[in-house]
Amino acid sequence: MSDKPVNAQDTLALVARTDFPADFVWGCSTSSFQIEGAAAIDGRTPSIWDQFCQQPGKIRDSSDATVACDHYHRWPEDLDLASQFGMNAYRFSIAWPRIFPDASGVPNRLGLDFYSRLVDGMLERGLTPWATLYHWDLPQYLQDAGGWENRATVDAYLHYVDVVTRHLGDRIKHWITHNEPWCTAMHGNWDGMHAPGKQDFKAALQVSHHVMLSHGLAVPVIRANVPAAKVGIALSLHPLRAASDSAADLLAMQRHDGLRNRWFLDPLFGRGYPADVLAHCADYLPQITASEVDLIATPLDFLGVNYYFPETIAAAPDNPPLHTSLKEVAGRERTGFGWEVAPDGMRELLQRIAQDYPAIPIYLTENGSSYEDQVEADGSVQDTARRDYFIRHLHALQQARQQGVDVRGYFAWSLMDNFEWAEGYLRRFGMVYIDFATQQRTVKQSGHWFRNFLHQNVVSPLDMT
Numbered sequence: 076m077s078d079k080p081v082n083a084q085d086t087l088a089l090v091a092r093t094d095f096p097a098d099f100v101w102g103c104s105t106s107s108f109q110i111e112g113a114a115a116i117d118g119r120t121p122s123i124w125d126q127f128c129q130q131p132g133k134i135r136d137s138s139d140a141t142v143a144c145d146h147y148h149r150w151p152e153d154l155d156l157a158s159q160f161g162m163n164a165y166r167f168s169i170a171w172p173r174i175f176p177d178a179s180g181v182p183n184r185l186g187l188d189f190y191s192r193l194v195d196g197m198l199e200r201g202l203t204p205w206a207t208l209y210h211w212d213l214p215q216y217l218q219d220a221g222g223w224e225n226r227a228t229v230d231a232y233l234h235y236v237d238v239v240t241r242h243l244g245d246r247i248k249h250w251i252t253h254n255e256p257w258c259t260a261m262h263g264n265w266d267g268m269h270a271p272g273k274q275d276f277k278a279a280l281q282v283s284h285h286v287m288l289s290h291g292l293a294v295p296v297i298r299a300n301v302p303a304a305k306v307g308i309a310l311s312l313h314p315l316r317a318a319s320d321s322a323a324d325l326l327a328m329q330r331h332d333g334l335r336n337r338w339f340l341d342p343l344f345g346r347g348y349p350a351d352v353l354a355h356c357a358d359y360l361p362q363i364t365a366s367e368v369d370l371i372a373t374p375l376d377f378l379g380v381n382y383y384f385p386e387t388i389a390a391a392p393d394n395p396p397l398h399t400s401l402k403e404v405a406g407r408e409r410t411g412f413g414w415e416v417a418p419d420g421m422r423e424l425l426q427r428i429a430q431d432y433p434a435i436p437i438y439l440t441e442n443g444s445s446y447e448d449q450v451e452a453d454g455s456v457q458d459t460a461r462r463d464y465f466i467r468h469l470h471a472l473q474q475a476r477q478q479g480v481d482v483r484g485y486f487a488w489s490l491m492d493n494f495e496w497a498e499g500y501l502r503r504f505g506m507v508y509i510d511f512a513t514q515q516r517t518v519k520q521s522g523h524w525f526r527n528f529l530h531q532n533v534v535s536p537l538d539m540t
């Protein structure tokens with residue numbers, strides 16, 4: 076590595092694969108609902124997201140994921156791309172409604188067979204499968220019975236986890252119980268931006284508790300079914316800044332941190348739910364027993380961290396229940412989605428986790444950016460901003476490692492453009508461009524860079540432009 080001082084420009088030149096250990100995990104992340112399509116094929120029934128997409132005004136471009144990237148049929152080509160990039164791992168999720176299309180509790184052989192083929196395809200290409208068991212596509216029939224608010228959904232989840240891990244555990248060793256419980260609970264049930272679209276804070280806290288409980292109960296099920304399993308959870312975590320150094324804004328930041336970060340981290344690491352959140356949200360709390368809290372703390376093999384952006388928090392006395400608000404700070408660098416670009420935030424977040432929750436190996440299970448990509452006349456996609464986003468975040472990751480944080484892998488979000496939830500197809504996050512009319516795949520500049528980085532140890536982006 077260069078010993079030149081680091082400034083914004085030099086940062087671009089300061090990352091090389093050899094800066095990371097040889098056994099570092101390099102992958103990309105996807106999720107079933109966002110890419111698979113084949114919504115009614117081989118017995119799959121609707122998830123809450125299929126239902127949500129049918130409701131006017133919920134998806135910005137009024138689209139749905141009936142076809143999405145048609146990955147259900149095109150997965151060999153997609154896995155080829157991931158392996159051609161030089162990745163050694165691939166994170167995907169399993170669609171619960173493919174495995175249990177109805178409430179009978181009888182698994183659908185065709186659904187299990189699809190994932191069996193997919194996993195074999197990964198192994199044939201040298202990609203270690205990392206499976207997420209729940210990435211938001213709850214079967215609609217379970218939502219009709221109360222969804223995650225209903226304790227019975229925890230039991231249904233455990234049955235699903237048991238069947239899937241028995242069936243695939245001979246080949247999948249890395250299991251992620253849930254993706255971003257904060258989004259499941261809060262976007263799904265508090266602000267209503269995501270399926271099932273409720274706006275009820277009490278319901279959201281009930282959901283969060285059931286999701287975390289289902290996580291804790293699933294860990295021993297996975298371990299019992301999968302020899303040498305590595306089990307973790309992927310949380311969306313945010314470094315926070317106070318809008319000012321006034322006492323009110325600092326308190327607001329602490330309160331926001333309580334619900335955004337500590338509400339999930341603390342119980343996982345045996346500290347129970349944070350006392351400040353319990354006190355502040357007393358009117359909205361679900362029934363929480365001490366034994367349930369103990370169950371959530373079943374020891375993990377790793378923590379998955381999904382990092383996208385920091386948040387700036389201000390006091391907002393008129394905004395119950397937290398009395399905080401997010402502040403858009405002018406002049407900050409942002410992605411096409413408007414998310415703040417802050418590689419330093421990643422380093423800061425990782426250091427904080429290592430300090431507050433020691434001794435847990437960390438994997439960056441998602442990190443990426445969306446921009447308004449276009450195919451040029453020569454057929455290329457010049458997503459230089461995304462390429463630089465990757466370079467700068469990998470540099471920050473490497474700095475965190477040098478400072479002693481035990482980060483063992485990085486998964487880019489995402490392999491290819493896909494259905495970005497409430498934003499439909501308006502937000503492109505992929506290293507591969509998808510023409511959704513023709514399903515043609517085109518590797519973007521960022522994908523070429525990643526391939527060169529992983530294959531040839533390219534240090535500077537200038538080497539490939």
Ligand code: FCB
Binds near residue numbers: 106
């Ligand atoms: C995360 C989700 C993932 C994707 C990215 C952009 O919150 O886990 O599915 O939508 O954001």
